[in-house]
Amino acid sequence: VLRAPALDLYPGRSLAVVGRSGSGKTTLARCLAGLHRDHDGEILLDGAPLPRSLRDRTRAQLAAVQYVFQDAHAAFDEHRPVVRQVARTAVRLRGTDPDTAVREALTTLAGLGLPEELAHRHPGRLSGGELQRAALARALLARPRVLVCDEITSGLDTVTRRGILDVLTALVRDRDRLSLVLITHDLGTAVLAHRVAVLDAGELVEQGPARQVLTAPSHPFTVSLTETTARLTAGT
Template sequence: MTLVAHVRDLRVEIDGRAIVDGVSLAAHAGRITALIGPSGSGKTTTGLALLGEYPAGAVVDGEVHTPAGPVGYIPQHPASVLNPARRVGALLADIAARHGGNRRERRHRTEEALRLAQIQDPAAVLRRFPHQLSGGQQQRVVLAQALLLGARVIVADEPTTGQDVLTKQGMVAELAVVAAQGIAVVLLSHDLGVVRELADEVVVMRDGRVVDRGPASSVLDGRVPEQPSAARAPRPPGQVRLEARNLTAWHRTTRGAVEVLSDIGVPVAAGECVALVGRSGSGKTTLGRCLAGLHRAYEGTVLLGGTPLPRSLRSRSRPELAAVQYVFQDAKAAFDEHRPVLDQVARSAVRLRGAAPAHARRTALSTLGEFGLGESLARRRPGELSGGELQRAAVARALLAEPQVLICDEITSGLDPATRATILDALARLRERDELSLVFITHDLAAAAVLADRIAVLDAGRIAESGPARRLLETPQHPVTQGLLSASLTQRA
């Protein structure tokens, strides 16, 4: 085996606290090494060390050796490495140009990289801006970037986060192809099914240290991927709180408007959870953004308590802003990296409800505590928290507005089972206690089964099937629903 990169005795400290302590790791050509462990275990910090990147203010000791060529990186939240002001085609054209060739050859290489990354319609994706893509599409564009760069090592941080099970299968296949081409892959993942299928070696981390390592077959023996839960019984129908009526939405591109949602109707009752599921790019996130006032390019109506809401967030009143809150998939990008998390969570109550600052901070600490985040964590800046900790803080911040409706966009993607369970349990309690309505955008059918009363399955911008969660999960009628369930069961087998 050819050693391509390695980390030896890596120690990373922030404010005297070791977030990685004595970690060693080897990446070999053509092999996949997986780092697993709970949120905050140090996986991402170790992976980023291969790119020479560390948290601000970190004190670093140990040895990191990488190849002379580039190290590719696929982050958990791909929007963070995509320039929002440039179309995908321009971003990839710059990379393709580094390897020479005429315009036609560069275009061919770019489209081929997108196809290898499981982009079904490369030409359409090249015309769009990153925000016009789903999280799964953004992830695959970043993989295409790494392939175009000619990286000898690729660090993949939760690369299947935010992807439906069918697209996830494609990403698994592509990473296997990447490794078969002699590229070393360092995979950071909570998804034991993906790790079991891909990894040659597994390194288990906890509290910044390696606690186990070895061949995947031996390390994963006895670690069973989470199984889908039985679907919950639907709540009795109540008064409609939020509703989309005849909603048709589009993205603007250089070739005009492209329709992404067509004649959507979705009601959400008080205390009800409606899950929006479907493949990446099916329109789920765009629908959620329309409901929240984050996407104004649509026709139709969004009503709150029977009253139409303004299309744009900027046109909504303070009570309307507080009433409908949105929790983003990329929690890191939603926080100001320079301010303590506690201050930002408390600010939601001050800004949207007029709460006194002292009272807001007490409420923020209490709410963060419900999500397992104590005061010492809350007083840190976002860069000092793990992805799972930040996601919990993002939910807490939205709840400080005391919303009537909470729109959750893939908030359980890429989380370890314990963190995922903490968030789902907290949301379930809030529904029962406060009659909170939830719009739950997810690829995680097991999470939808736990939380949702009703499920709407989207496909190519239309609702393919909708109804009570139990009925859809037990007796799906539409081929799209059947395919998602079949793939989910196969992956978890």
């Protein structure tokens, strides 16, 4: 399904993984997060191998790699206030006491543009963009080394999408040790990353600095992606 012989992620940098639907982008993301254990090879964090399954990862390893899903609504329990669910990450993965965790959650949510009044609501009373901000906050409370975002702007309107992307850009800029893996089919999103990796039918066909890959691609598939994007842009 997926063949990626070597792919590097650097501290304080972002990597966009691009390709058409079915190319293996989400499979790669799930392998990194320990959600897809049936694979060969190794995933190394600071040179140390991570167990394939999250069930075999230590609490520190779970905190180190956090995953934000495309469907934010499905990722939250409808029966509990959002702030409590965000705070739970700090309690479970860092051993923070519940009251301190709630205060930290409110501060993080506010920093991502979700004020306290909204944070105390149940998920069903928040918009898709607001829930994505809450999902990001929940992941950040683990203080991860790697943040994997899987098509989290898909289905959002243009203004909301732009806001989420601005948040991600700021996170990488302001947190020196945080690395971002951005799974996307949109080259307009990929251009925000430092590096780009291109998947085609499960093969890693090209990787390198974003500007180089997206403006002077070397692989025919990457060329076709950029040409398609250019035509769509011209058509609009």
